[in-house]
Amino acid sequence: MTLDVPVMIKLASYAGAGLCIGLGAIGAALGEGFTAGMANQGLSQKPEQSGDILKNMLVGQAIAESAGIFALVIAILLLFLGAPVTTMLKASALFSAGLCMGLGAIGSGIGSGYPGGHCCLGLARQPAISSRLTTNMLIGSAVCQTPAIFSMVVALMLMFMDFSQMPLWPTWAAFLGAGLSTGLAAIGSGAGGGLAAGASCEGISRNPDTVGQVTTTMLVGQAVSQTPSIFGLLVSFILMFKTFPESTALAASMALLGAGISMGFGGIGPGIGNGMTAEGAVRWISRNIEATGALTRTMLVGQAVSQSTAIYAMVVSLVLIFVV
Amino acid sequence: MAIEGVDLIRAAAFIGAGLAMGFGAIGPGVGEGFAAGKACEAIGRKPEEAGLLTRTMLVGQAVSESTGIYSLVVALLLLFVV
Numbered sequence: 001m002t003l004d005v006p007v008m009i010k011l012a013s014y015a016g017a018g019l020c021i022g023l024g025a026i027g028a029a030l031g032e033g034f035t036a037g038m039a040n041q042g043l044s045q046k047p048e049q050s051g052d053i054l055k056n057m058l059v060g061q062a063i064a065e066s067a068g069i070f071a072l073v074i075a076i077l078l079l080f081l082g083a084p085v086t087t088m089l090k091a092s093a094l095f096s097a098g099l100c101m102g103l104g105a106i107g108s109g110i111g112s113g114y115p116g117g118h119c120c121l122g123l124a125r126q127p128a129i130s131s132r133l134t135t136n137m138l139i140g141s142a143v144c145q146t147p148a149i150f151s152m153v154v155a156l157m158l159m160f161m162d163f164s165q166m167p168l169w170p171t172w173a174a175f176l177g178a179g180l181s182t183g184l185a186a187i188g189s190g191a192g193g194g195l196a197a198g199a200s201c202e203g204i205s206r207n208p209d210t211v212g213q214v215t216t217t218m219l220v221g222q223a224v225s226q227t228p229s230i231f232g233l234l235v236s237f238i239l240m241f242k243t244f245p246e247s248t249a250l251a252a253s254m255a256l257l258g259a260g261i262s263m264g265f266g267g268i269g270p271g272i273g274n275g276m277t278a279e280g281a282v283r284w285i286s287r288n289i290e291a292t293g294a295l296t297r298t299m300l301v302g303q304a305v306s307q308s309t310a311i312y313a314m315v316v317s318l319v320l321i322f323v324v
Numbered sequence: 325m326a327i328e329g330v331d332l333i334r335a336a337a338f339i340g341a342g343l344a345m346g347f348g349a350i351g352p353g354v355g356e357g358f359a360a361g362k363a364c365e366a367i368g369r370k371p372e373e374a375g376l377l378t379r380t381m382l383v384g385q386a387v388s389e390s391t392g393i394y395s396l397v398v399a400l401l402l403l404f405v406v
Binding site: 184188192228249250251253254255257258259260261262263264265266267268269270271272273274275276277278279280281283284285287288290291294295297298299301302303305306307308309310312313315316317319320323324 | 331341342349358365369381382392400
């Protein structure tokens with residue numbers, strides 16, 4: 001059976017579009033459900049705050065939704081854009097773009113739900129600091145969206161860059177690896193950043209005087225949680241922009257696909273772990289502000305150790321790309 | 325395109341190295357983060373025991389790290405030895 005290039009490109013973009021919105025819908029829906037659940041819990045405690053809680057629930061859900069909307073935009077582009085028919089390589093790039101955006105939206109959607117939910121519950125506890133809680137939620141969930149934005153950048157590059165000069169073998173595998181690397185690594189960073197942001201909303205509502213320290217530590221913790229997704233983005237950029245010598249050996253292609261798999265899956269755990277660490281530190285800074293120094297130190301040491309496996313994964317990826 | 329046996333084995337070793345390190349990194353990353361989060365909680369409750377708690381956290385994380393190092397070793401073996 002032989003498939004000509006236009007058919008393959010259509011096939012790849014439709015399959016990519018389906019995976020993109022299918023996977024991309026997981027995170028946003030889970031995150032928004034968590035926000036709504038916490039909002040209901042808050043309402044049962046303070047029904048008279050219903051207006052404020054409902055408003056914040058909708059704002060929080062709107063941010064969580066944006067990851068899903070990114071996935072929808074990429075899926076629609078894949079369906080209707082009608083990519084210029086160039087080479088068979090474009091088929092791999094389009095499929096990978098869909099996969100990257102779909103996977104990348106999961107973590108950000110889940111992560112953005114946490115601060116929204118804890119903000120709603122916090123409003124029931126401390127209605128007086130409503131504006132501070134909303135600001136903190138917005139900052140925290142905006143940071144959670146960055147991995148989804150990284151994924152969208154990689155997806156758009158894969159869709160619109162001109163790859164017609166590159167050899168089909170092994171570049172098709174490099175593109176698939178590039179999509180997997182950023183998409184999968186974004187899952188951990190998005191969810192992890194959300195844990196830290198949720199704990200900070202909870203902390204501010206328990207002890208509003210600590211808002212400065214809590215927000216600062218949240219941002220530091222979230223920044224460290226983002227690093228696995230930045231490693232993923234780095235590996236993707238290398239895979240997209242490096243020109244690989246033509247080789248029809250299966251091993252040359254599989255090395256590049258393996259590099260993407262290693263960095264992608266390897267980024268999930270450290271991203272979530274760093275977020276759990278930041279969650280613990282932020283929560284306890286709000287309860288025991290005197291221990292801020294010791295807690296920040298311990299958080300950074302703990303995150304550094306948790307980060308080590310992401311670094312191993314990146315080393316294996318780089319060895320697969322440059323050495324073997 | 326004809327695929328020879330040696331090529332197929334090398335291809336499987338490269339994909340295997342990626343899978344080994346990728347999946348192997350998930351567990352230690354989450355586990356070490358959980359340990360550090362709980363250490364932060366404990367320091368928040370009892371700041372005067374910060375030294376002991378940090379030490380215990382690091383020992384616990386080192387044990388949790390071991391499976392990540394196994395994955396790295398297996399990945400490097402697949403890349404360079406097999």
